[in-house]
Amino acid sequence: xxxSDVVERRLRAVGLRVTAQRLAVGxxxxxxxxxxxxxxxxxxxxxESAQPVSLATVYRTLHTLVEHRVVGHLDRGRGSAVYEWLDxxxxxxxxxxxxxxxxxxxxxxxxxxxxxxxMAESRFTPFLDHLALVGRCAACEAQTRSG
Amino acid sequence: xxxSDVVERRLRAVGLRVTAQRLAVGxxxxxxxxxxxxxxxxxxxxxESAQPVSLATVYRTLHTLVEHRVVGHLDRGRGSAVYEWLDxxxxxxxxxxxxxxxxxxxxxxxxxxxxxxxMAESRFTPFLDHLALVGRCAACEAQTRSG
DNA sequence: CTTATTGCAAAAGATTTGCACTCCA
DNA sequence: TGGAGTGCAAATCTTTTGCAATAAG
Numbered sequence: 001x002x003x004s005d006v007v008e009r010r011l012r013a014v015g016l017r018v019t020a021q022r023l024a025v026g027x028x029x030x031x032x033x034x035x036x037x038x039x040x041x042x043x044x045x046x047x048e049s050a051q052p053v054s055l056a057t058v059y060r061t062l063h064t065l066v067e068h069r070v071v072g073h074l075d076r077g078r079g080s081a082v083y084e085w086l087d088x089x090x091x092x093x094x095x096x097x098x099x100x101x102x103x104x105x106x107x108x109x110x111x112x113x114x115x116x117x118x119m120a121e122s123r124f125t126p127f128l129d130h131l132a133l134v135g136r137c138a139a140c141e142a143q144t145r146s147g
Numbered sequence: 148x149x150x151s152d153v154v155e156r157r158l159r160a161v162g163l164r165v166t167a168q169r170l171a172v173g174x175x176x177x178x179x180x181x182x183x184x185x186x187x188x189x190x191x192x193x194x195e196s197a198q199p200v201s202l203a204t205v206y207r208t209l210h211t212l213v214e215h216r217v218v219g220h221l222d223r224g225r226g227s228a229v230y231e232w233l234d235x236x237x238x239x240x241x242x243x244x245x246x247x248x249x250x251x252x253x254x255x256x257x258x259x260x261x262x263x264x265x266m267a268e269s270r271f272t273p274f275l276d277h278l279a280l281v282g283r284c285a286a287c288e289a290q291t292r293s294g
Numbered sequence: 295c296t297t298a299t300t301g302c303a304a305a306a307g308a309t310t311t312g313c314a315c316t317c318c319a
Numbered sequence: 320t321g322g323a324g325t326g327c328a329a330a331t332c333t334t335t336t337g338c339a340a341t342a343a344g
Contacts, residue, residue, distance in 0.1 A: 017298065017343055038334080054301050059334060061299095067245065075222050080333065095271050104271040114261040123285035124242050124251040132279075138270035164318055166324065185309080201326045206309060208324090227308060 003027050014068040024051040025061045026085070029071055035082035038062055072130035084130075091129035099140035106133070150174050161215040171198040172208045173232070176218060182231035182239075185209055219277045223248075238276040246287035253280065 007026035011018050028041045028049070036044070042058045045051060053061070062083050065071040074094070075081040093111065095104040111128045118126050154173035158165050175188045175196070183191070189205045192198060200208075209230050212218035221241055222228040231239060240258060242251040258275045265273050283291065 019299065019343070021300070056302075056335075057300055063334095064299095095265075095269070095273065097271075098274075104269060106265055106269045106271060110261065110264045110268060113264070114257065117257050117260070118242075118253060118280075121257060122242070122251060122253045124244075124253065124280075124282055125285075125288045126242065126280045126282035127245075130281075133265075133271075133273045135271055135273035138272075141272045164323065166318070168325070203310075203327075204325055210309095211324095 003030055006030060010070050014070060016064065016068060016070075020051050021053045021057050022061050022065075024049050024053055025058060026065065026070070029083060029085040032084065035072075035074060035084040037080040037082050039080065041083070069127065069129075074130070074132055076132075086130060088129070093128065093131040093133065095133040095135065097137040097140055098134055099136055099143075102137050104137050150177050153177060157217050161217060163211065163215060167198045168200045168204050169208050169212075171196050171200055172205060173212065173217070176230060176232040179231065182219075182221065182229040184227040184229050186227065188230070221277070221279055233277065240275075240278050240280065242280040242282060244284040244287055245281055246283055246291070249284050251284055 004023055004027060007023050007030060008018050011022055011026070016022065024045050025041055028044045029036060032044075038055065038058050041062070042053060042055050045053050045058075062071060062073070066073045066083070070086060071083050072086045073081060073083055091108060091111075093106055095106050096102075097104065111131065115126055115128045118124055151170055151174060154170050154177060155165055158169055158173070163169065171192050172188055175191045176183060179191075185202065185205050188209070189200060189202050192200050192205075209218060209220070213220045213230070217233060219231050219233045219239070220228060221230075223243060238255060238258075240253045240255065242253050243249075244251065258278065262273050262275045265271055
């Protein structure tokens with residue numbers, strides 16, 4: 001199954017019309033190892049794709065895809081927001097150390113348990129497949145305590 | 148100890164100069180039950196304070212206070228960023244519905260439990276005193292499932 | 295066919311910045 | 320007194336929107 005097929009299936013799965021622009025934007029994010037800003041997505045399409053997409057459409061497409069949880073959206077408050085393809089089969093999260101910047105893996109089990117508890121007690125369904133946690137890794141935390 | 152004193156002490160504690168504008172901005176956030184945008188802070192000062200502050204200074208002051216962890220910053224990604232006075236004794240969580248934008252209160256107990264579990268099993272110390280969760284409120288989630 | 299989607303360009307905001315002046319430490 | 324802080328207005332920058340044309344289902 002090609003990358004294009006992956007995107008197309010995902011679009012249909014959430015009930016969205018399949019357009020050349022949405023496929024292009026989706027593939028740009030699917031191919032990206034890291035996250036991309038809207039402008040980076042568009043720039044990539046200018047170079048690598050036969051389908052140039054206007055920036056307005058990139059924004060509209062990203063917004064739509066985020067709404068349908070096909071892509072994740074992260075706004076760290078500085079400059080542009082970033083987006084990334086979400087794989088329902090492999091949920092992930094961002095646990096970023098404020099001191100050294102390392103990304104730490106968090107056991108999905110913990111997130112699931114937390115999510116269920118929140119749903120049960122707070123009448124809110126958190127999207128934990130793309131949670132952005134900030135904190136300290138073990139090494140930096142130890143250093144903070146000793147120092 | 149007056150509210151003004153609370154702000155002043157905090158400013159001095161982090162090594163910042165004490166100015167009428169910083170006191171005013173700090174008090175505006177300290178008095179706010181919820182969080183405020185920069186414009187809301189300024190508007191409040193026009194009405195309630197003898198110290199009007201330019202919007203540029205409000206932004207600069209907020210930025211400075213956030214840097215010194217006196218104030219918390221939250222960017223909903225839509226519209227303006229919001230700020231709030233940080234009180235270590237009263238952690239504040241944000242659970243924002245992606246569909247209707249409502250903010251839902253999450254029981255602090257759940258976050259504490261989650262934080263302890265993460266620390267114990269994942270060697271990461273999450274900062275949960277100002278966590279921003281994204282998801283759907285009960286109403287929008289029900290609508291999504293039925294629709 | 296019917297309605298959603300797109301492109302273009304202009305608009306809308308939110309936040310920042312240059313510069314001269316003011317005030318805290 | 321010196322350097323940080325402030326006001327004003329213009330500038331920047333990201334994201335949104337109106338409208339006519341186009342394309343998906």
